[in-house]
Amino acid sequence: MSQQPYDVLVVGSGVAGLTAALTADEHGASVLMLTKGHSVDSSSWHAQGGIAAAIGADDTADLHAVDTERAGRDLCRPSAVRALVEEGPERVRELIRLGVPFDPELSLEGGHSRRRVSSVNGAATGSAVTSVLWRRMASSDRIAMREATAVLALWVDEGRCLGVITPYGPIEARSTILAMGGAAALWARSTNPPGQIGDAVAIGVAAGVTVADMEFMQFHPTVLEGSRLLLTEALRGDGAILIDSRGERFVEELAPRDEVARAIVGKGRVFLDLRSIDRSRFPGLMEEIAKAGFDPAVEPIPVSPAAHYTIGGLVTDLVGRTNIDGLYAAGECAATGVHGANRLASNSLLECLVFGRRAALAALDEPQFPARLPTPAAAPPERAASPQLLEQVWREAGVIRDPASLASLAATADPVASLVARFALARAESRGVHYRIDAPVTDPAFEGHLVLRPGHDLVLERWT
Ligand SMILES: Cc1cc2nc3c(=O)[nH]c(=O)nc-3n(C[C@H](O)[C@H](O)[C@H](O)COP(=O)(O)OP(=O)(O)OC[C@H]3O[C@@H](n4cnc5c(N)ncnc54)[C@H](O)[C@@H]3O)c2cc1C
Numbered sequence: 376m377s378q379q380p381y382d383v384l385v386v387g388s389g390v391a392g393l394t395a396a397l398t399a400d401e402h403g404a405s406v407l408m409l410t411k412g413h414s415v416d417s418s419s420w421h422a423q424g425g426i427a428a429a430i431g432a433d434d435t436a437d438l439h440a441v442d443t444e445r446a447g448r449d450l451c452r453p454s455a456v457r458a459l460v461e462e463g464p465e466r467v468r469e470l471i472r473l474g475v476p477f478d479p480e481l482s483l484e485g486g487h488s489r490r491r492v493s494s495v496n497g498a499a500t501g502s503a504v505t506s507v508l509w510r511r512m513a514s515s516d517r518i519a520m521r522e523a524t525a526v527l528a529l530w531v532d533e534g535r536c537l538g539v540i541t542p543y544g545p546i547e548a549r550s551t552i553l554a555m556g557g558a559a560a561l562w563a564r565s566t567n568p569p570g571q572i573g574d575a576v577a578i579g580v581a582a583g584v585t586v587a588d589m590e591f592m593q594f595h596p597t598v599l600e601g602s603r604l605l606l607t608e609a610l611r612g613d614g615a616i617l618i619d620s621r622g623e624r625f626v627e628e629l630a631p632r633d634e635v636a637r638a639i640v641g642k643g644r645v646f647l648d649l650r651s652i653d654r655s656r657f658p659g660l661m662e663e664i665a666k667a668g669f670d671p672a673v674e675p676i677p678v679s680p681a682a683h684y685t686i687g688g689l690v691t692d693l694v695g696r697t698n699i700d701g702l703y704a705a706g707e708c709a710a711t712g713v714h715g716a717n718r719l720a721s722n723s724l725l726e727c728l729v730f731g732r733r734a735a736l737a738a739l740d741e742p743q744f745p746a747r748l749p750t751p752a753a754a755p756p757e758r759a760a761s762p763q764l765l766e767q768v769w770r771e772a773g774v775i776r777d778p779a780s781l782a783s784l785a786a787t788a789d790p791v792a793s794l795v796a797r798f799a800l801a802r803a804e805s806r807g808v809h810y811r812i813d814a815p816v817t818d819p820a821f822e823g824h825l826v827l828r829p830g831h832d833l834v835l836e837r838w839t
Contacts, residue, residue, distance in 0.1 A: 380538070380547035381405050383396070383549070383550050383552060383739070384406075384409070384552070386410070386539060386552070387408075387553065387556060387706070388414055388509075389417035389418060389419030389554060389707075390422075390505060390508065390731065391419075391554035391707070391708075391731040392408060392410070393419075393731070394728050394732050394735070395554055395738075397512060398735035399738065400512075402735075402736070405517050407518075407519045407520075407521065407548065408518060409521050409526060409546070410521070410523075410524065411524065411525035411570055418557065418566075418567050419727065421605075423494075423500060423501065423607040424484055424500065424609040424721050425477075425482055425484075425492040425495070425609070425721050425724070426494075426721055427719065427720070429460060429463065430468070430481070430493070431490055431491055433489055434489040436461045438488060439491065440457065442489075443459070443460065443713070443719045444456060444715065446715070447714055447717055448715055448716040448807040450824065451714065454693060458733070459713050459722065459726060462729045462732075463725050463729060466728035473511060474507055475495065475507050476503060477493045477494065478494050478495060478656075482497075482612055483613075483629075484721055487720065487721075492720070496659055497656040497657035497658070497660065498607045498609065498610075498660040500724070524541050524542070525574075525757050526578060527758075528540040528578050528582065528754065528755055529581075529582040529699075529702065530545050530547075531583065531699055532748075535699070535701050536582075536699050537701070537744070537748055538551060539551060540755075542754060544754075549742075550701050550738035552703040552704070553575045553579070553689065553703065553709075554727075555574055555575035555708045556685075557707040558571065560572050560760075560765075561682070561764070561765060561768050562772075562773070563768070564598070564680070564682065564769055565681050566681050566683045567603075567683070576790070576794065580794070580827075580829075581790070582699065584689050585697070585827065586687065587688075587712075587824045588686050588710045588825065589795050590687065590809045591686035591687050591716055591717070591808050592682050592772070592795065592809075593684040593808045594632070594680040594682055594774050595681055595683035596617075596636040596638075596639050597610075597617070598681040600677040600678060604663055606664075607657070610647065610657065611628040611629055613656065615647055616628055616651075617638075617647055617648070617678075618648050618675055626639070636680040636774050637775065640679075646675030649675075654672070664676060686714045686718055687710050688707065688708045690709075691704050691709045691734075693711065693730075693733065695734025696737060698828075703737065705727065705730045705731045706723075706730065707723060712824060713726055715807065716806045717807030717808050764789055767792070772792075775810050776799055782796070783796075797827075801825055804816065806821065822837070
């Protein structure tokens with residue numbers, strides 16, 4: 376096994392990190408992967424419905440692009456969408472070759488005009504894909520892995536990233552790829568594992584990385600009340616309906632997630648009725664629902680929205696490059712602009728596969744280090760989010776937002792919560808997942824991405 380400096384340091388063991396590590400390994404690079412928890416502490420492991428890619432006979436990359444851009448409300452970066460939809464089918468076929476046991480039928484999810492979602496056992500896609508990638512990684516003697524190693528800071532000198540700082544000391548690498556996932560666990564009601572509180576943005580901003588789109592948190596509409604258990608959109612694709620407490624339908628079930636989430640908030644208590652669908656297609660999920668004390672064969676299941684997917688993050692180009700030399704980001708922690716103002720269902724695992732691979736290929740070209748490295752700064756303490764902060768973020772930056780609450784949240788000490796509020800205050804309109812009760816319509820003047828560069832104010836930019 377190679378010693379420091381590694382060719383590629385990958386932070387995060389979800390699908391973006393695994394894809395980046397395996398791609399670098401295929402090209403002969405020495406790789407170290409760090410992760411703050413254990414292998415299953417990633418959103419990737421918990422992903423359910425599947426991976427969207429135009430592999431059906433009636434589908435094309437163009438149709439997938441149209442659906443992605445429609446969901447993204449005039450804010451998707453067209454070049455990123457093209458990369459996603461054109462490379463997507465090959466990435467899914469690669470997973471098939473690696474042995475991911477996808478179901479024979481493609482699923483339909485909200486916002487998709489075709490059946491194009493590849494799933495495993497209906498809703499066990501994340502664990503199936505992650506397990507296959509893990510097994511492959513374990514068989515490589517060029518990839519080292521350290522679990523339970525939180526990255527506390529980036530090690531940056533004169534505009535170049537030299538590696539990261541952990542509680543056990545600095546780690547050098549010729550290139551560093553952050554694949555640290557999103558920030559949705561910063562909201563009290565969330566589908567994400569508890570560690571997903573936006574560390575990539577916290578350490579990135581501290582080191583001078585440009586961030587964008589932080590106001591766009593996607594809320595998943597159908598999460599079992601009082602839990603993190605997401606009831607996948609594929610259930611609604613198969614005919615499950617949403618009903619209010621009088622048993623009446625109140626929303627088009629496959630409308631974009633933001634519309635469904637707001638309709639649910641407007642209704643108060645609502646239920647997902649699974650009684651008429653073929654529940655045997657979702658064996659693992661039905662088991663989880665039963666464990667929570669519900670029988671979906673006889674009763675509708677109470678659901679409500681929860682913070683789910685972080686659209687914003689560290690700004691990258693189409694190969695994962697940030698504004699700091701040698702530093703890359705991929706997957707949910709990156710802001711490529713591919714999702715615009717609202718992520719189309721099942722586009723995020725695909726994003727991890729496409730952009731995780733692209734980042735690794737670009738990272739291989741980073742130059743060697745100078746012989747002598749400067750001494751890194753001392754390690755800062757590990758960031759933590761108190762239950763009070765999570766409640767405050769849920770209350771003040773939830774599905775429906777108002778300027779007074781956002782101003783209160785902007786004053787919090789937590790860097791990520793405060794950034795979310797600052798971005799959400801600046802976007803004085805409603806678009807996609809961001810809804811302001813004082814400005815409920817979309818304003819063409821805001822057709823762009825809010826971007827924060829170190830030492831500057833927020834600016835609105837159009838990305839091509
Ligand atoms: C319940 C659920 C269901 C979903 N279903 C789908 C679906 O069906 N289809 C779809 O496309 N998407 C789905 N998503 C979204 C998708 O799973 C995620 O967007 C995607 O998996 C993100 O992958 P990632 O590799 O970027 O990050 P993650 O998989 O979240 O991995 C992040 C990694 O970074 C590590 N990390 C974080 N902070 C630190 C730190 N400070 N130091 C070291 N390591 C750190 C974590 O431990 C973890 O290993 C779902 C998400 C959830 C939560």
